[in-house]
Amino acid sequence: MNIYAEEIISHYEHPHNKGKIANASVDFHEYNPTCGDDITVYLDIRDGKVRDAKFDGQGCAISMASASMLTDEIKGKSMAELEKTGVKELIELIGIDPGPARLKCATLSLKAIKKALFLYQHKEVDDSTKEL
Amino acid sequence: METLDVDAIRKDFPILKRKMNGKRLVYLDSAATSQKPIQVIKTICDYYKEQNANIHRGLYQLSADATERYVDSKRRLAKFINASEMQEIVYVRNATEAINLVAYAWGAQNVQKGDRILLTELEHHSNIVPWMELARRKGAVLEYAKMDDKVAHVDMGDFMEKIEKRPKIVAFAHMSNVLGTINNVKEMTKAAHKNGATVLVDGAQSAPHMKVDVREIDCDFFALSGHKMLAPMGIGALYGKRQILEDMEPFLTGGDMIKSVHYHSYEKNELPWKFEAGTPNVEGGLAFTAAIDYLEGLGMDKVRQHEKEVTKYAIEELGKVKGVKIYGPGMEEIERRGGVVSFSVDKVHPHDVSQILGEEGIAIRAGHHCAMPLVTERLGEAALSRFSFYIYNKSDEVDKAIRALKKVRRIFRV
Numbered sequence: 073m074n075i076y077a078e079e080i081i082s083h084y085e086h087p088h089n090k091g092k093i094a095n096a097s098v099d100f101h102e103y104n105p106t107c108g109d110d111i112t113v114y115l116d117i118r119d120g121k122v123r124d125a126k127f128d129g130q131g132c133a134i135s136m137a138s139a140s141m142l143t144d145e146i147k148g149k150s151m152a153e154l155e156k157t158g159v160k161e162l163i164e165l166i167g168i169d170p171g172p173a174r175l176k177c178a179t180l181s182l183k184a185i186k187k188a189l190f191l192y193q194h195k196e197v198d199d200s201t202k203e204l
Numbered sequence: 205m206e207t208l209d210v211d212a213i214r215k216d217f218p219i220l221k222r223k224m225n226g227k228r229l230v231y232l233d234s235a236a237t238s239q240k241p242i243q244v245i246k247t248i249c250d251y252y253k254e255q256n257a258n259i260h261r262g263l264y265q266l267s268a269d270a271t272e273r274y275v276d277s278k279r280r281l282a283k284f285i286n287a288s289e290m291q292e293i294v295y296v297r298n299a300t301e302a303i304n305l306v307a308y309a310w311g312a313q314n315v316q317k318g319d320r321i322l323l324t325e326l327e328h329h330s331n332i333v334p335w336m337e338l339a340r341r342k343g344a345v346l347e348y349a350k351m352d353d354k355v356a357h358v359d360m361g362d363f364m365e366k367i368e369k370r371p372k373i374v375a376f377a378h379m380s381n382v383l384g385t386i387n388n389v390k391e392m393t394k395a396a397h398k399n400g401a402t403v404l405v406d407g408a409q410s411a412p413h414m415k416v417d418v419r420e421i422d423c424d425f426f427a428l429s430g431h432k433m434l435a436p437m438g439i440g441a442l443y444g445k446r447q448i449l450e451d452m453e454p455f456l457t458g459g460d461m462i463k464s465v466h467y468h469s470y471e472k473n474e475l476p477w478k479f480e481a482g483t484p485n486v487e488g489g490l491a492f493t494a495a496i497d498y499l500e501g502l503g504m505d506k507v508r509q510h511e512k513e514v515t516k517y518a519i520e521e522l523g524k525v526k527g528v529k530i531y532g533p534g535m536e537e538i539e540r541r542g543g544v545v546s547f548s549v550d551k552v553h554p555h556d557v558s559q560i561l562g563e564e565g566i567a568i569r570a571g572h573h574c575a576m577p578l579v580t581e582r583l584g585e586a587a588l589s590r591f592s593f594y595i596y597n598k599s600d601e602v603d604k605a606i607r608a609l610k611k612v613r614r615i616f617r618v
Contacts, residue, residue, distance in 0.1 A: 076560070076615050085617065107555050107571060108586025130586065132553035133616070174559065 075134065075168045083137035088144050089126045096126075100188035102180055109135040109177055113143070113184040117192060122146050122154070127181060134174050138166050139181035151189055157182065159203055179204040207510040208502060214596050216241040216498075227565030230601045235381050235409060235544045235592030236569055237431045240495075244434055247494040251487045259486055260460060260477070270486055277489040278476065284496050285407075285426065286417040287443050291475040294442040294449070295484055299408035300330035302427035302442035303375070305479065306404055307334035309455040310425075310448070311373075314402070317343035320371035322401070324358045324387075325351040325582055326380045329574045331406045335375060347371065351582060356383045356532045357540070363392065367399045374401045378410035382573045382588065383532035384515070384544040386410070393423050402448070408432060412594070413511055413542055415504040418443050430488060434495035439488025442479070449475050456481040499595075507595055511543035514593045518545050518602045525609055527551070527618055531583060543593035546573070549609065551618045554589040560615060564608040566601075 093099075093114035101112045109131030116124035125143040130136075145165055146154060162182050163169060170178040183204040190197045214220050217239045222229045231239060257266035259274050278290035287293060296302045315321070321335050325348045339346040349363035358376070367374065374396040379386045393403045404425040410416060411426075412433030418426045425448075430439040444452075454461055454472060458481040463471040472478050499507065516538055522528050527550035533541045549557050558570035569590045572579040579585055591605060 074563075076556070081616060105572075105576075107553075108580070110586065132555040134556075174555070177555070 075170055075174065077168050079141075079167060080133055080137040083140040084133040087127075087136055087140040089140065090128065091126050092128055093124055093126050098188045098192040100184045100191060102184035102187065104131075104135075104176055104180055107132065107177065109180050111135065111139055111180055111184050113139075113181060113188055115185070115188055115192070117151070120152075121148060121150050123148075125185075127184075131180070132174075132177050134170055134177040135180045138162070138178045141166055142181050142185065146185065151193075154185065154189060155200070158200075176204075207506050207513060208595060210510070210596060210598050213241075213502070214598075216243065217596055218242060218245070220596060224565035224567075225563055230564075230566040230604050232591040232593065232597065232601065232605060233567045233569050234412075234594035234597075235432070235590070237437065238412060238434050238594055239596065240434055240436065241498050243498055244436065244491045244494045247491045248436060248487050251490050256486075258483055273493070274484070274486050274489045277493040280493045280496050281441055282443075284416075284500065285411065285428075285443060286419050288419065288446065292443055292446050292449065294444065294476045294479040295489060296440050296442055297438050297485070298429040298431065298440035299406060299427040300334075300429075300440075302425075302440055303330055303404065303406065304334045305442055305455045306373075306425050306427075306444075307338045309452050309479075310402070311338040311342070313451075313453060315342045315344050315372050319344045320347055320366075320369055321345070322347050322349060322366050322371040322374040322396075324349040324363070324376045326358065326383065326385060326387075326578055327375075327377055327575065328381050328406065328408070329576065330408070331375055331377060331404075332577065335373075344372070349376075351578075353582075355534075355537065356380075356385050357537075358385075358387055358392070360388075360391075364395060367395050367401065370399050371396075371401050373404065375404040375406065377406040377408075378416070379407075379413070379542045380532075380575075380578075381409045381544060381592075382546050382575045382578055382583075382590070384541040384546075385533055386414075386540045386542055388540075389421050389423065393421055397422070409542060409544070412499075414508040424448050430492050430495065434498055435492040436488055439485050439492050446475065449479070452479075454478055454481070458482050460484070502595060510595060511593050512538055514597055514599060514602065515541065515543045515545060517599045518591055518593070521602055521606050522547055522609075525549075525606060525613075527613065528609070531588065544590060545592070546588040546590045548585060548588055549612060549618075552612055552616045554587040556616070557589045557609070557612050560612045561605060561608045564604070564611070566605050566608055568605070 096114040097117040099114045111129035127139045259271040278293040350359040352359040403423045405423040407428045411428040426443040431437040461481040531546045554570035
């Protein structure tokens with residue numbers, strides 16, 4: 073199966089929402105030491121909704137394209153909606169099945185976003201991030 | 205005229221007939237683990253079909269035979285690396301365990317607070333973390349001899365400077381698993397001894413690929429892994445000079461490493477059994493003999509020559525691919541470079557390179573190669589792609605890998 077679909081390569085070449093948000097409501101850094109994928113997400117949250125989302129970092133095509141698509145997707149979403157987003161929703165969004173070896177690459181940005189939301193709400197990170 | 209009859213060799217490795225994604229497997233990851241010839245596989249099967257018994261115990265024929273063959277495998281390995289006697293060969297799981305044995309058992313007796321431990325910047329995690337732990341336990345100081353970036357070798361000036369600070373132990377790889385650099389271990393050992401240090405050479409990457417002579421190197425310890433040299437996983441060896449091993453306290457304790465046990469005391473066994481507690485990997489020892497027979501049948505000089513040829517070819521061909529950067533000693537240093545070639549492809553992450561090659565049936569390694577400080581801190585890369593070669597690799601496999609790299613560049617439009 074070809075995971076390098078046109079859309080993945082295109083997002084990797086020209087990522088959306090790449091950069092930092094000055095005065096972000098919250099930011100979170102996530103790192104995968106086995107492959108070196110490294111990402112920081114920045115969220116601007118107002119009235120319980122994500123007004124803006126950006127990411128910075130470096131990594132493989134799957135991790136970067138996934139972060140690009142996911143930051144597009146979550147803009148305007150409520151925190152309650154984001155809490156419901158899991159691996160299944162992410163795979164639908166990116167349109168490829170990364171397979172077990174690359175799943176962690178695909179989910180890195182979602183993991184960072186989820187943890188950022190916990191941090192923003194001053195909550196302990198729960199088991200919902202474990203599958204990521 | 206080829207140095208090795210690679211076509212004949214390939215017939216001995218059943219796995220090389222396998223197809224991956226409908227394509228013939230091209231295995232370029234022997235630095236991680238080698239494939240196994242049928243002679244080794246058969247030895248393991250035959251052992252369990254015909255000879256399985258615990259060693260050093262039974263007075264019956266099966267046990268006596270198993271013991272004899274296990275001891276004999278140590279004699280074979282001793283001869284292979286030119287140790288004086290089989291008493292100097294301690295079987296362990298792998299080179300990592302060999303280094304841990306020294307760091308714990310030798311380190312406990314010989315390293316004190318404030319003592320120095322000298323490594324180099326080129327080491328694998330297995331030759332870093334055990335020393336880091338020893339330094340932490342003892343309050344010792346860990347130092348690294350620098351790498352000379354221009355030549356990808358240990359900076360001998362810096363090494364000499366740090367050696368003169370009289371470290372208690374100096375540990376370095378014979379060959380780097382990332383850069384292929386072959387260290388001048390004889391010279392490094394001599395300098396270390398002159399300054400009163402004990403020397404451990406990590407031979408995980410050298411023993412499978414070149415003639416090793418521990419007495420010529422004159423190192424005090426030499427660590428190796430069987431699984432990188434045709435033997436199965438779970439068997440490796442620590443060579444140690446006899447007197448040093450005699451002076452050491454045991455590492456793991458229990459059965460087999462004792463002569464006698466009383467309720468409040470025990471008497472240690474003779475070498476090398478003093479360091480082998482519990483039932484050992486007998487099948488591994490026997491299969492190690494088969495692996496050494498195989499390598500000696502080819503001749504280690506020819507093995508090295510063959511790998512040099514394939515490596516040279518790979519460096520030449522990789523160098524022609526746009527956007528590829530090769531790490532390690534250059535072509536003019538081929539004599540001091542083993543069969544691993546690490547590289548990066550501009551604008552493409554190594555995991556994507558490895559994935560696309562994998563889809564073509566080509567197995568390469570991508571990542572930090574268990575040498576994170578070297579790859580991330582010294583070379584400044586999050587990860588690298590790596591080809592590594594062995595006796596069964598041919599130059600047309602390099603061609604296949606290069607063609608797949610061109611596909612990588614097409615997919616990524618670079």
